Amino acid sequence: MTKLGMVIDLNRCVGCQTCANACKMQNNVPMGMLWNRVLTEGSEEMDGVSGIYPHVKKKYIPVSCQHCENAPCVKVCPVGATYKAEDGRVLIDYDRCIGCRYCMAACPYNVRVFNWTEAVRHPGFNYGDSKVPVRKVGVVEKCSMCKERTDEGLDPMCVVCCPAEARTFGDLDDPNSEVSRLIREKNGETLLKEKGTKPQVYYLGLS
């Protein structure tokens, strides 16, 4: 079996937002609806720190769909629009999505975004990979681990563009894959482990 996943090394993440823009571009994501956000621990402001000067820490954490093995969004979707694909991705069938947003409420990672109105795009045209479907008003969208690229053997755009080489994509079921090796050797951990969602995005240097 294949179980696609990603490893993000927080020791290397410099919070540059390149992954966020790469994802936005590749997937034609409109303004205000990032699929990939870079959060800062301990601060509600961008690029903040935790602690009191000079005893401060700065830590960035990029968050997008965790492609959970036990995905709460899949369970609550009343129409089967959000589903777990055979290769381990959590995907959305935009044609089936009825916009109830139960999945958004269920997702503990807040990584889903909703098309409340006609998308606002700057520039005002569909940019990005032409194979990525355009989403209409009333549907939910989120990271697909760049299905249109990875199905063709390419890395997701965030992995390709990360200037600090903090991201690795691969098959978690293959013990010889780079992602498996990193998780094993460098103590890969998942977010909100206690929720039992079993994310397929692992972080190095999380704790």
Next chain:
Amino acid sequence: MKISRRDFIKAGAVGTASMGLSGSLFSSNKWFQPVSAKGKSQEKIAFTYHTTNCGGRCAFKCTVRDGKLSMIQPNTWTDKRFSTVCLKGLSEIERIYSPDRLQTPLKRVGERGEGKFVPISWNEALTTIADKLKELKRKYGGKSILFSCSSGIEYTYPFLPSLLGAQFAIESGIDIGLANGLEECIGSKAYGYVQNETSDWVNSSTIILLGCNILETTLTDSKFFFKAKDAGAKIITIDPNCSTTASKSDQWIRIKPGTDGALLLGMISVILDNQWYQHDYLVKNTSSPFLIRADNQKLLKQNDTHEGSTTNPYLVWDENSNSLKPFNAPGVKAKLEGEFTVDGVKVKTVFTALKENQKQYTLKWAAEKSEIGEDIIFELTRDYATRGPAVLGWGFGGGDKWANADITGHSGGILGALTGNIGRVGGGVGVALYHGTSWSAQLSSWELPSQFKATPLEMTTPDMREKPNSVKAVINLGNTLQQHFANLHKTEKWIKQLDFIVTIDPFHNPSVDYSDIVLPACTAFESEYDIVNMQINRSHVLLSQKVIEPLHESKSDFRIEKELAAKLGLDQYLPKTPEEYQKARLNSPDPRLKGINLNTLKENNCIMRLQVPDEPYRGYMDQIYPTPSTKLELYHEKLAEDHQALPTFEEPGEASPNNPLFKKYPLQFSSAHTKYRVHSQFTNAKWINQYQPEPRLEMNPLDASSRGLQNGDLVEVFNDRGTFKARCLLTEAYRPGQIRLHEGWWSKHMAAGNLQNVTNDVLNPRQYKLRYGPVIPYNDTLVEVKKV
């Protein structure tokens, strides 16, 4: 890391939570319509690179769909480590289509600075400019025209200044503060860049980054930082604030702003006191054994009435013969230390003089000045001097923009010499940003007939605002009027009395509003020509192709120069196309360019590595320096009357508690570089403004509470030069006593004013003697802040 679900939910600054529950869920009849695939479109691929001067030099593989730039991916370099991009490059998808683009030529109709224009035709614009330039040239000579060029302009109008006999300036007084001191030692003129390529850091045992925020300002080099760390280098960042680089380093040392020189002087003393210096290296490769005359503080030479050189050699005390000998005489064994009497004149070695001069700079003194613990400075110095190859790297936005920067640079050069870290694998001293050092090659130039010569720059451009000079017209390429001068009110007075101002840029930047005629230029992605530009960077030749047709009525810089030259009746001397120009540049005998031509470049994604060794570039491995003596020169004779022949600490020009102004304006204002912009470029990029939507004045909560400020309050920053307003951002990352607004924000983004209204423009007179002239001490600025 403690993260709760609530953290994700509330972290909606950019993204989901802030989308809120507005909008009716049931108002749309579109939900159940199938998602349609995009229709059939025409796609093509073209290659270009980021010309703007962040130094990241991303090369792009661009997808153009139906004539529009739709996707940017990293192009593949021969050396794949450089195949990368950052958020700024990707944001071009939006920025080139920005509403801030200049769409047509403009003519000013209001007052200068008011921003009132009417569109005019290209013909009218070019005719007006050419007529005015001809008239000025006739009346006052070509020197009355100044081309003032932003560092982000790749095609810098290489021919017009010569054709007109005009002056040309790029970054007068910027990024050269530390280089002034360092390169007096090395003899180079390389903006103070480190000698070795960043990829050599894997060979370093210790890397000290002094005010060098590489992980924010050279994102594309961040992988080399981590590779060095993985290879075992100890990385120590010295910064007043918790920069990203500080946060990723093995150690963060907090320093009082403006005291970098004091720290380095203290380190020199620790090295001398503990005899951690490399005796043989100093004797062999530096001016340490040269002799200083006590009577006039000059170095002793064979012929003291002439400048020193290899043919009029400096004299040393030869241990073998116990006598004076030329430093470069065969078999000479120069004494590193000692005092001697020569023809009744007392002389001592440079090294002895250094030791004496350093007596005032004890560890205790350095600790008090820099507010770094003595033990920390001691350990830092031990790490630097005793762990093997070490880098002392700094940036352009920290200690550089202070009136005392040359002293810091000089001290850095001495530290590199004492420890043998210049011309050493894994070593290096200087600017560690922008991958500024790599293999290069000599391109040919396009020769103009000999009667066409530009006028050498009369004076550093900040001085043109106050000292008598010839300039009557400024051709502003980019946004120099905001960016290249501190104290904007003084700049405004100058530009308002000029006869004629032209701005050429893709965007309606703040300089545009002062201009009489404005020309819309293409971005790096647009051109009328298939081949656009070419440069050598990171050991590769990069070629740029047309990606899309010029937007609006814009023209490429090449075309604008060509058409302006035609109006002046001089275009016959210029290349006909950029292709012809680039072909001529590549027609070079340099063996490193062998096999690289426009055809082979096109066959190779427009990127080819030079014919150079497959290892990092390292400078001065032969220990021959471009100084008069060919040695590292630690003693700077010409500064003897300034008491800076050896580095002597000087308080900051303005931002010092010893300054009486400090009582009135107790906060130091810094305008540092950010990952979100390149100076004032990308200020209007909507994809980046998602993350940093407005200017925020960063300050420590202690400085805020003593002024009754809360996070997000609108504040006024002011001093005797002027004021600006912005909302404050309280952050524990910031050292109390220092406040910061990232540089580059356009006036229209500010709540009021411009940050250059307050910046310090007082030049240090001593620095006129140095190779780059005086530095603009932007960060050597005192202000006060109050709630609006």
